[in-house]
């Protein structure tokens with residue numbers, strides 16, 4: 368009996384711009400994988416934490432190629448949920464074979480991350496720990512500025528990653544209190560001598576893009 372082709376559970380596929388991080392403003396095709404191994408209270412993609420439609424990798428790559436005809440972008444961004452909870456090796460190989468650069472947004476907790484062209488790693492509370500494999504491959508690190516994020520948390524994450532990897536403090540959904548807290552944490556981080564700290568933003572929410 369032939370084995371069915373491997374499937375992934377997908378919440379949505381859509382074109383937009385990268386609204387966060389160092390690649391801000393860059394057009395990308397977003398592939399949101401369903402499922403997550405965390406339960407962050409501040410999560411803004413709760414609908415993607417479960418469910419999702421099953422799609423074979425081949426069909427997903429074909430869908431990406433079809434969407435690119437109308438929206439000719441270079442990047443495909445795997446996001447979630449936590450995209451690396453599922454086996455994305457074949458998807459990434461397929462996307463790269465079609466000429467996409469692959470960006471992965473991950474909480475950094477799943478061992479053996481696949482090769483990709485850009486890694487955004489966002490350690491999550493309560494312990495902000497990531498698998499050691501992410502410490503060298505992260506191109507940027509993002510921390511959501513919650514009411515509980517402390518300078519100690521920022522110091523611990525800053526110490527874990529190489530100094531050359533930018534650490535962005537990203538206000539939670541651009542809320543006023545979180546912007547103020549993020550700004551205070553940036554100033555306190557500078558005063559404490561922490562290198563390469565930046566304030567982040569969620570531009571897609573301000574611009575009302577998907």
Ligand code: SF4
Pocket residue numbers: 403404405406407409410411412413416447448449474491
């Ligand atoms: S890791 Fe991300 S997707 Fe998962 S619960 Fe936390 S914020 Fe939501």
